[in-house]
Amino acid sequence: MNQPQVVSPNSGRGPDDEPDSPTRRLRHAFLHHLFYTQGKFPALATKTDYYLALAHTVRDRLLQRWISTANEYTKNGSRTVAYLSAEFLMGPHLGNNLINLGLFDDARKSMSELGLNLDDLLYEEEEPGLGNGGLGRLAACFIDSLATLEIPAVGYGIRYEFGIFHQTLVDGWQVEKTDKWLRYGNPWELARPEWSVTVKLGGHTERMQDNSGQLHVRWVPNRTVLGVPYDTPILGYRNNTANTLRLWKAEAPEAFDFAVFNRGDYQGAVNQKVVSENLSKVLYPNDEHVEGKELRLAQQYFFVSCSLQDMLRIMKTQHVPLHEFHEKFAVQLNDTHPAIGVAELMRLLTDEHQMHWNQAWDITRKTFGYTNHTLLPEALERWPLELFKRVLPRHLEIIYEINARFLDEVRQRYFGDEARVTRMSLIEETGERYVRMAHLACVGSHAINGVAELHSELLKQDVLKDFHEMWPAKFGNKTNGVTPRRWIALANPRLTRLISGAIGEGWIKRLEELRQLEPFALDPNFRAGWREIKRANKRDLSDVIRKRCGVAVDPSSMFDVQVKRIHEYKRQHLSALHIIGLYHRLKTNPNLEMTPRTFIFGGKAAPGYWMAKLIIRLITSIGEVVNRDPAVRDKLRVVFLPNFSVTNGQRIYPAADLSEQISTAGKEASGTGNMKFAMNxxxxxxxxxxxxxxxxxxxxxxxxxxxxxxxxEVATVRGNGYRPQDYLDGNAELREVISLIRHGYFSRGDGELFRPLVDSLVNHDPYCLFADYQSYADAHERVGTAYRDSEDWTRMSILNSARSGLFSSDRTIAEYCRDIWNVQPVQVPILSHEDVRVELMV
Incomplete structure (x- = not known):
């Protein structure tokens, strides 16, 4: 990389600049931050220094909007959405902020004039991996849309020191490495220690009566932790709104114990600091052991308590009466991770602010909305009673009281139906006793929604059937969406230019305008341009694959892509079985006509999920065999691209020809990757x-x-006693596929390596791979035939993009605002320095 041509922070003028052009201002500010923030000059500066200098330059332009937004919300006492999520998978901020500011092209030009490549600086940013996948990515899209729609909002979560692990492959196995996203600092955040709050954990409760005979409960914890907020501005697209993502870091009230130190216990002197900081140390600790479960529960409570206390602080600052809490804040629970908020708000109102139970409960139920994200019973959080009591003794008492009053309602409504009472109880009484967090969220919320039409219907019919029967008006659907700013405008600039050249730029904020592309699907010149963009994106991804995987892939082959969290219900192994089937066909008939395909996989398996890790090993093993076989490698390639992330997704989605969305019907709540693929x-x-x-x-x-x-049909098949062996007996290709795996063809003769996976399929097949195999193979035959007609495939590709407008997160958020949150947009005028000076004088 060339060194910048201009080295003085006071000179920054390029040859073609207007005296006060955006390009010149960016360049001048960039050099200022390189000198005075990074403390470097070009001969010593690294790419990271250049990235950080540009990030601070962009952040300066956010701060004026951010301060103006906070001022407007405070002045008006605006009703505010508080989005509680244990995950915010934001992705890199720099590119997204440049898009939203409308400065992307200016930044590219100004960096180029300094001898720097903007793309190099963009890829230098450490991605904050503060989520596992869809849940966290959805939360990130939602706060982007909230700001774009000018809705007052705060996103609340955890500032994990180490995010989701960095995935590498060693001998085809997933290996987890620490994600050190903070090693160079985070230029986008501002610490707010003055707004720290105290969180209690463990201990016991005490009861006492005041002089009037009123009973009070006091929680006596065995330890306390400080929650310190770190704020990141979240900018709307081409407006002045900059909302806040407030993430909490756990710290010890006293980081160093001098008394212990003076006794010679040097490790014990910092023990409290270590124990306290564990709460925000790592995203979702492995909870296979009791210690992991306890830490995860404490982690969830920590950020929820911090957030609710912060809302009470904001109300006090804005002089809003306590009894108007539900009018000031609409609090959304993003899945069950923050569901403890129902009990915590009750504790804060009744114990800390002496509010009567009935009034506090009315406020609580009017405050919360609950979004359910799963149909898998094992994913509905529940906590062993003893563990819960050990971590949150006061909250267990409150949940008991909520449950007693709620079950009285159930008994009155469904007289004599004790089975229903047992099913709906917040405490699971069968076997080991548990606190059911989804039930707590349902009882304590005024609105419950699923995230796709089928998902919402299945919640009503099955997972939350009893609650729907009792409160049908609470239930609704809010189909997920994704932000077109990141997932088209930033991820696919070539396509963005082509679309904007055809229909203008309005679609970036109003995605439904993509419908105007439909006539262009019949335009040969437009189709040719569309195909060339796809080829260019595929060439870019091919370069990435070659560098990271050492595999050469043909950009003219069909890129068949499946990138998502690795899980049995998502059925990456169905695709693996099909690839083996194709391989078997080619080996037995070398002259078989087949559309050349590159199968691209990506995704992480949870560290404790052995079967998911074995699926990754199977895919990589298939790739090792197929990619080195000269008889098939011109027609088949198999690649597992490690460490799938937002950054890698921005390279993959624009290059895909075919999107694999093959979960067992009735298991996937929504999916958002399916939307990103279609948009592109x-x-x-x-x-x-x-x-x-x-x-x-x-x-x-x-x-x-x-x-x-x-x-x-899945429910019917399983209800009738599904026997996967019957499907195996009736399908010759499937038998050959399983035989090849069993006999070690893809494991160097080791017939034991994949036995757990094969035995699970043959004996149980919980996600109906065998039942769907032939239908899947037949569908792929149709895909291959369609892809060979490049003109018609391009027409279908254009229509997929043109008709994807429904899947903007802007539409989803607009529906939440209208149906659940009852919030209105607030336009933000930018404060000038003179405005600030006047306000200070006042």
Whole structure:
């Protein structure tokens, strides 16, 4: 990389600059931060220094909007959305902020004039991996849309010191390495220690009566932790709104114990600091052991308590009466991780502020909304009673009281139906006793929603059936969406230019305007441009694959992509079985006509999820065999791209030809990767599951490759005593596939390596891979035929993008605002320095 041509912070003028052009101002500010923030001059500066200098330059432009936004909200006492999420998978901030500020091209030009490449600086940013996947990425899209729609909002979460692990592959196995995203600091955040709050943990409770005979409960903890907020501005697209993402870091009230130190116990002197900081040390500790479960519960309570206390502080600052809490804040629970907020708000109102129970409960239920994100019973959080009592003794008492009053309602409503009472109780009484967090969220919220039409219906019919029967008006659907700013404008600049050249730039904020592209699907010149963009994106991804995986792939082959968290219900191993089937066909018939394909996988397996790790090993093993076999490698390539992340997603989605969305019908709540693929022109092969159903409705059944059992058919098959062996006996290709795995063809003769996976499929097959195998293979035959007609494939690709407008997170958030939160936009005028001076004088 060339060194900058200009080295003085006071000179920064390029040859073609206007005296006060945006390019010149950016360049001048960049050099200022390189000198005075980074303390470097070009001969000593690294790429990281250059990135940080540019990040601070951009942050300066956010801060004026951020301060103006806070001023406007405070002045008006605006009703505010508080989005509680244990995950915020934001992705890199620099590129997104440049897009939203409208400075991307100016930044590229100003960096180029200094001999720097903007793309190099963008990829220098450490991605904050503060989420596992879809849940955290959705939260990130939502706060982007909240700011774009000018909705007063705060995102609350945890500032994990170490985010989701960095995934590497060693001998085909996933290996987890520490994600050190903070090693160079975070230029986007500002610490707010003056707003720290105290959080209690453990201990016991004491009861006492005041002089009037009123009973009070005091929680006596065995330890306390400080929650310190770190704020990141979240900018709306081309407006003046900059909302706040407030993440909490855990610290010890006293970081160093001199008394212990003076006794010679040097390690004990800092023990409290170590124990306290564990709460925000790592994203989702492994909870296979009791210690991990206890830490995870404490972690969830920590950020929820911090956030609710912060809301009470804001109310005090804005002079809002306590009894108007639910009018000031609409608090959304993003899944069950923050569901303890129901009990915590009750504790704060009744114990800390002496409010009567009935009034506090009325406020609490009007405050919270609950979004459910899963149909898997094992994913509905529940905590062993003894563990819960050990960590949160006062909250268990409050939950008992909530439950007693709630079950009285149930008994009155459903007289004599004790089975229903048992099913709906907040405490699971069968076997080991548990606190059911989804039940707490349902009882303590005024609105409950799923995240796709099928998901929401299945919640009503199955997972939360009893609650729907009792409170049908509480339930609704809010189909997920993703932000087009990051997932098209930033991720796919070539396509962005082509679309904007055809229909203007309004679609970036109003994605439904993509419908105007439909006539262009019949334009040969537009189709040719569309194809060239896809080829260029595929060439870029091919370079990444070659550098990171050592595998050469042909950009003219069909890129068949499946990137998402590795899980049995998402069925990456169904795709693996099909690849082996294709390989077997080619080996037995070398002259077989087959569309050349590159199968690209990506995703992380949870550290404690052995079967998911074995699926990764199977995929990499298949790749090792297929990629080195000269008889098939011109027609098949298999790649597992490690460490799938937001950054890598921005390279993958624009390059995909085919999107694999093949979960067992009735298991995926929604999915958002399916939306990102469709927006970028990939066609979908998928089941009738999650948001696939709505994508198919929007893009047209003829532009979607459907296969597999429906959710109802899955339930029927399983209810009738599903026998996977029957499907194996009836399908010759499937038998050959399983035989090859069993006999060690993909494990160097080791027939034991994949035995757990094969035995699970043959004996149980909990996610119906065998039942769907032939339908899946047939759908892929249709895909191959369609891809060989490049003109028609391009037409379908354009229509997939053109008809994806429904899947903008802007639409989703607008529905939440209207139906659940009852909030209105607030326009923000930018404060000038003179405005600030006048306010200070006042």
């Amino acid at each position: 022109g990939a066609l979908t092969i998928g089941t009738m599951d999650g948001a696939n159903i709505e994508i198919r409705e929007q893009v047209g059944a003829e532009n979607f490759f459907l296969f597999g059992l429906t959710a109802h």
